[in-house]
Amino acid sequence: MGRRVRRRGGRDRGLSRTIDLFAAGELGDGEMRMAWVEGSSPVLVVNSGGRLHALQGTCSHEYFELDRGFLTAGTLTCPLHMSRFDLGDGEPLDPPAVMPLAVYDVRDVDGRVVIEVPDGPLEVNEEG
Numbered sequence: 001m002g003r004r005v006r007r008r009g010g011r012d013r014g015l016s017r018t019i020d021l022f023a024a025g026e027l028g029d030g031e032m033r034m035a036w037v038e039g040s041s042p043v044l045v046v047n048s049g050g051r052l053h054a055l056q057g058t059c060s061h062e063y064f065e066l067d068r069g070f071l072t073a074g075t076l077t078c079p080l081h082m083s084r085f086d087l088g089d090g091e092p093l094d095p096p097a098v099m100p101l102a103v104y105d106v107r108d109v110d111g112r113v114v115i116e117v118p119d120g121p122l123e124v125n126e127e128g
Ligand code: FES
Pocket: 059, 060, 061, 062, 063, 064, 078, 079, 080, 081, 082, 083, 096, 097
């Protein structure tokens, strides 16, 4: 009865790359915004109390774009089946999701929101 789990991308590739997403001023406290890396890989950036978080933009449970979710006290809730995820480490806090959301290193560099990720495809966790 095990679920098939797929991880795309990975953290141990050695080289990394920095990706500029958008101007930091475009994301206020308590807001989230989807950025599409290379036009096809969604990254959700959240400003929670002035702290930035970047996570995979789709739910790990089923394909659902998480910019339609909602933020509560350091968590993101996927509205399709109501799993909550910790913004800090992406871990699911409620079923049905069991896989964490991939999280990416994110920071404000001279007023730009950038992520630093391993070379290659972005890591994305999906239950199959
Ligand atoms: S698609 Fe997000 S909890 Fe099911």
